[in-house]
Amino acid sequence: MSIAFLNDSYMPIGEAKISPLDRGFLFGDGIYEVIPSYEGKLLGFTGHIDRMLDGLAGIGLVLDWTHDQWKSLCQELLTQNGNGNLGIYLQVSRGADNKRYHAFPEAVAPTIFGFTFAIPSSPIADRTAAKRYSVITTQDLRWQRCHIKSTALLGNVLHFQQGHEQGNDEALLYNANNELTEASSCNAFIVKDGVVITPPLDNQLLPGITRNMLIDILRKDGSIPVEERVVSMSEVHAADEIWITSSTKEVGAVTTIDGNPVGTGDIGDTWIKAQTLFSNHKYDY
Numbered sequence: 001m002s003i004a005f006l007n008d009s010y011m012p013i014g015e016a017k018i019s020p021l022d023r024g025f026l027f028g029d030g031i032y033e034v035i036p037s038y039e040g041k042l043l044g045f046t047g048h049i050d051r052m053l054d055g056l057a058g059i060g061l062v063l064d065w066t067h068d069q070w071k072s073l074c075q076e077l078l079t080q081n082g083n084g085n086l087g088i089y090l091q092v093s094r095g096a097d098n099k100r101y102h103a104f105p106e107a108v109a110p111t112i113f114g115f116t117f118a119i120p121s122s123p124i125a126d127r128t129a130a131k132r133y134s135v136i137t138t139q140d141l142r143w144q145r146c147h148i149k150s151t152a153l154l155g156n157v158l159h160f161q162q163g164h165e166q167g168n169d170e171a172l173l174y175n176a177n178n179e180l181t182e183a184s185s186c187n188a189f190i191v192k193d194g195v196v197i198t199p200p201l202d203n204q205l206l207p208g209i210t211r212n213m214l215i216d217i218l219r220k221d222g223s224i225p226v227e228e229r230v231v232s233m234s235e236v237h238a239a240d241e242i243w244i245t246s247s248t249k250e251v252g253a254v255t256t257i258d259g260n261p262v263g264t265g266d267i268g269d270t271w272i273k274a275q276t277l278f279s280n281h282k283y284d285y
């Protein structure tokens with residue numbers, strides 16, 4: 001059984017228990033992170049912790065842990081769980097009060113939880129081996145603070161389930177103006193005429209660490225133009241390629257949208273170049 005961390009100790013995950021009055025359980029009142037690692041090497045660690053600290057500050061949850069403390073926790077979780085290809089899940093909730101009351105409690109310690117889970121081995125830019133993702137499109141009905149990586153994921157879960165029930169891997173989401181926001185658990189990119197385009201960061205989407213790494217890697221390489229700008233759904237449907245990015249997928253090539261082929265219906269050449277560059281530079285972050 002995997003080893004988890006809860007509050008101040010490590011234990012088999014089956015022995016980790018929280019109070020039913022924990023605000024993470026009652027209200028989804030918490031922040032989480034997912035950090036990928038391959039053979040003990042963490043990807044994008046600083047960016048992930050920076051985002052978590054931004055999220056905690058954004059919801060007024062005070063916790064004085066430093067990056068070094070988070071790193072020690074991550075490394076200990078990896079060691080205790082055998083250093084394979086592991087995602088590290090970290091969660092901080094506003095803690096367990098002695099009553100259910102919406103206002104923030106005073107003098108209640110946050111609940112800190114971490115565990116690991118197996119992730120697929122490092123993706124490689126090989127058209128024959130790569131997973132082909134299929135997506136549906138649906139209006140984004142989540143809240144207006146999607147830049148916060150909140151544990152309150154019901155809106156995301158319902159959208160993901162919509163795609164899943166129709167045999168798809170993800171749901172691409174669009175706002176009331178028919179503009180792409182992101183996917184229910186990933187960021188989204190399109191490629192048109194060799195240009196990589198993704199929606200700009202705002203309250204409608206999570207500032208994905210994989211998204212940010214990919215944009216930075218592509219810009220530093222310079223051979224593929226990248227634009228961060230509003231993307232209409234008509235552009236999405238007319239795209240040559242569509243990608244979804246997340247910590248556990250890296251750059252995923254979408255080949256089917258609403259039952260129709262994306263571009264030629266096969267994985268595109270720009271994806272090959274982008275995933276190759278990502279694989280070559282991902283440990284720089």
Ligand code: PDD
Nearest residue numbers: 034184185186187206208209210246247
């Ligand atoms: N999902 N957008 C949403 C809504 C997400 O939930 C995620 C990540 C992303 C991509 O972010 P990153 O590149 O930092 O992983 C975008 C995680 C992996 C999850 O909830 O399991």
